[in-house]
Amino acid sequence: MNKITKFAAVFMALCVSASAMALAGCEQGGSSGTDDTSKLNSSSKVDTSGVKEIYYLNFKPEISDKYEEIAKQYEKETGIKVKVSTAASGEYEKTLSTQMANADTAPTIFQVNGPVGYENWKDYCADLSGTDFYANLSDKSLAIKSGDGVYGVPYAVEGYGIIYNNAIMDKYFKSSKKSTSYKDMSEINNFKKLKEVVEDMTKIKDELGIKGVFGSTSLKKGDDWRWQTHLMDLPLYYEFKDGDSSTITKCLDASELQFKYADNFKGIFDLYTDNSCTEKNQLGSKTVDESMSEFALGNVAMVQNGNWAWDPISKTKGNVVKEDDIKYLPIYTGVDGEESQGLCVGTENYLAINSKADPAKQQASIDFLEWLFSSDYGKKAVVNDLGFIAPFTTFSEKERPENPLAKEVLAWMEKDGVSSVEWTFQGIPSEHWKEDFGASLLEYVQGQKEWNKVVEDAKSSWKSEVSLKAE
Template identity: 30%
Template sequence: MKKVKKILALAISSLMVTSALTGCASNGDKKTDEGTKPAAEEKKENVTLNIFQFKVEIDKEFKEAAQAYTAEHPNVKINVETVGGGADYGAALRAKIQGGTEPSIFNIGGPQDVKDWESRLVDLTNEPWTKQALDGVLSGVTVNNKVYAMPFAVEGYGFVYNKEIFQAAGIDAKGVKDYASLEKAVKDLDTKIKAGELKSKYPNLEAAFELPAKETWVTGLHTSNAAISQEFNSSLDAFAAKKIDFKNGEALKALIDLQANYSPSAKSKEKLSTVDYATQVDQGLAIERVAMIQQGNWIYGGVQKIDPKVADKLDILPMSVKGGKEDTIPMGVPMYWAVNNKGTAAEQAAAKDFLNWLYTSEKGKDYIVNKFFFIPPFKGYESLQPKDPLGAAVKRYAEAGKTTPWVFMGYPTGWGMEVLGQEIQKYLAGQEDWNAVIKNSQAKWEEMRK
């Protein structure tokens, strides 16, 4: 754990050390100023890349990056399809491939996805970016010393809050460093909202939190990770585990209850299972209808498009686990880019070149940091510091070593969203108690690991 914290702190604080990546070339490719030129392009062979990706927050910007690449590589056509947000990307990917449509580039999580998709993964070990990867970011997609995917970014999440609302309520956010102080801050805020003390300045403000229980990735993956990362040290440990003890099961309940009890649906929690990402972010935090939400630095771009002033008021409170590690935020790699080995040799070469261009060319780097608002998982970004407050907040936690790992990438396939996330929905709807949530989820983990 200490090693991971040190790695991430170094990664974010230097953003990202030294050593430019441009000009590197993989085997059989010709070096250029803008990255690498695949053999397919030198022959002017026309290639079509179909990219199936999950990050809805960057859909528009990613398509613009693809257009910028094809402008420099006219023999390559890129089609981008994005499925994420309220949709289950993993299920959508499986359906797409089962239907006979093979994407050239797609996304995988950690070790469980590597196992699930091993028959389609191109070995990327010799790609130039692997030598520039930050320590630790490739571990979840490395098997027998072979690297099978490229990391998206480094991300962190916690309770994203509106600093001005907290100030108006007389709450010192700097003092929120453990679960007890978080709970007190939420209760104080709730009291002032119900008393109407903030109504004149924030007419839309309804509640402290919004909990999107419809998004089982929020509850079943991200919220659970805060507690389960106290039990497993890494996604690899989770992946190897035949059972789960839920040592911090009550702490997980506390995190769920806090968000539910101080949401607009506090008196009718069954409604929380209809609350989605857009309701939480776009129609919640972005319009100051709620003061805080459980999300990460990836929401900045979306909030900025709705209200730049609100976006610049945001910061991140720690996601403290009652009785466990407090004053920390979970930090890790959200997803990886994988190249499909079912494509032709020319398609595979072009796919690898596009990814190299995106993360190693100056134009690509600009998209990564200034348009995607990603924290890069590679060295060579020393001149590109995060300009958004949420990226800066993640950097602050990393520098202080106040992080916990993302272990949910090692959960059994579908367990987080389709089992635990749905069990939490039943709990919120009053259909079962918390003890049933834990027991049912434990039993399903063991069954899925057989």
Template identity: 25%
Template sequence: MKMTKGTALAVCIMMVLLALAACSKSNTPSDSAGQSPEAQTKPSAKDVKLTFFNTSAEVNAVFEELFKTYHALNPNVTIELIPTPIGGAQLEKFQSLLASGKPATIANLDPGTILQYKDKFMDLEAEKNKYVQLAKPGAIDGALLDGKFLGIPWTAQGYGLLYNKRVVEEAIGGSFDPASVKTRNDLETLFKKIEAAGKAPVMIHGADWSLGAHYLGMAYSLQSKSVEDNRKFVEDLKNGKATLAGNPQFTGLMDTFDLLKTYNARKKDPLVADYNKDSADFAKGNAAFYFMGDWTWAVIGTLEGRDKEFGIIPVPISNNPADYGNAQVAYSEPKLFAIDQSGSTPEQQAAAKAFLEWLVTSDQGQHAIVTQMGLSLPYKHVNAKGTNVISDAISSYVDRGQVLNIGVINYFPQDYWSKTGASMQKYMVGKIDRNGLAEEVQAYWKSYAGK
């Protein structure tokens, strides 16, 4: 679900050679990560060539340097990148590889794509317990697809109400404790103080993906902590057994959206949806809060003259602090590594498993992912340091177990965010009311009844 941006690519390319050269002094994974250095660096019995299909196109160069590093440690293993363009024809290229009978050994894909082609990938159940021990609590459960461990998570992302610490603290005249916002009323009180100080309280990005996938998408995940229960709720929407209009989670979420609309910095023209401008204005203090995710650091982190300290709070959906969602930030593993079983040899599959374990646990792999790519790893014992302070803030929620598992979206049709996002846009500008929004979204799900 992440909308990746290519703005960090130049930085990755410039830094990767120096960074990976520095990391090469450490040829074995960190012992604290529970690895066996011998297993990781022992050469294969014979030459093995792996291919790697990558949909995180903005970091192709970083992966290519990692493949070189791994080959230096394991001379009999060669890994070739199958690149994809940023934002274009990625699924079509993946499908063409399958059709040709030459699938990639390893594929970095959205979970929904892995689920769609689950028969083509290895069931990694035998590896699951090992990764449960290595990963942060809930990370592996969140990556399961139809209850199966088909893909290894390697990046974690979250979203909610980002805040600019300087702007908030100047408005309230003191230190801001993010835990002080427990309810919708708490948020409104804070917004009033910020507005009184002459600043826009919040920025809403008006794109369909932000409104449909990220904001409205929380309505399905708020039903239960169980992804399976949330899937059942969506099936009930399709079959007319459940309705949105009377659903307390939907109602509470939209009541909060009305509050955000009232205090929106873009309320005079809310559908312009200039992602770079919205992110820059927030980073430079023209809005105190911003409904967005940690991926926006690809824009914010490169800006001159921006503020330095940012954090995140959950989107409160009621005035009962104990309600699920009020203390949890939305969180998922948006990309998974899957291993082909349709055309790969047992030797290739074994080598792929070894490489992926090295990638997420070794000093070299962690440094590349966290420092070079600017991403957050859902694993314990990560020594690499990144610059993405928003990811760091989200990690603190993850470490405390305060996350809203949005894994139900892995089972959604690929047009759900554009179709329901268009309805959210109409609601945002007053073309339909709350009942009209519920009816349009309900009609969308009913169109998928039996599918």
């Protein structure tokens, strides 16, 4: 082979490898000139007659086709085309980064996943404080605010806790072999009682026809968010609870994590893994889906997850869980006074308007959202098709989702003397922290790390992540 061509080939091969890295974000485009002062206002409207199309980058793949229908209806009513595209699961940030780079492809409506996501996109979020979309929000504290501005409005409230299959629980309460005195799930209102019941159930699991009380504590990388984020919420919530302002803000501002409730976390986490249907050393390869199907097939009585889990459960082939049997229990961790604790209720779904888009398009986008969450057609679609628990005053008592878990969330939210736990985890400094904590938990489960070390690492990692953020 000719030397020059050979080296040229090698050089090109190297260039390909290097440019593949760079290509991820490399769509050239002209920058758009609008500055951040643009503020949307429902009372003094910008003329939107010239707008033909707005663009919504949807976060939830499971309902993408529902959005298509809604968009069609909106076009019929107003003549404005709503282009909806959906990022693949787990790819939202990446898709958003590439599309935002180009003024022609940039979405006018997009989603940020909380205060930390907002940090990343703050240059692109328009101020929504003057819009009806924000005014209709039933609990204003849920929105993402910065200074006087409102930059993200939540559109769906979600809740999680310990989901249990009441059919199996009934079987247990009626069993002659049980050694506890409880007769009903409603009696279980703190960690001590939960632990008694769970451990007793494990003793007689063969009679109950289950393989374990809890579904697999899925610790596969990328499937460990139920523990490193969701379960972690409880110690965070209690740690930052004192005082007036929201625990999320306090958590976000905290330069250090005390992890005061580490033992409580350990208690519930051990309970999950000691009474699981899967051996501890195999948890590292289990996924959330597997865990949900174990529950759906009746192999386990309980599983920690949120209202979004109804879909995978009901769609599992051979699902034995009846709609009336699926119930929630708050995650009890043994904190004083937890008898009045409810589910963890919050949201990670905030809608934002692209402040760098044409002002008329921004206005048209907000019009669409107001229509979606307040017109009759829109509300019906939100409740029936999208299945959201929408946190807006425009929704009446009757306009509620059919999903049994969502109904349960609402029931828990309205229960007297019970207060929900905020999603304090949104103040966790970075994804990096969560990944490290999840890995620590896995090592702990496998017996390769002492619990003290897990706590220490969580604290030191928190400190270093905060300092990296501060730069």
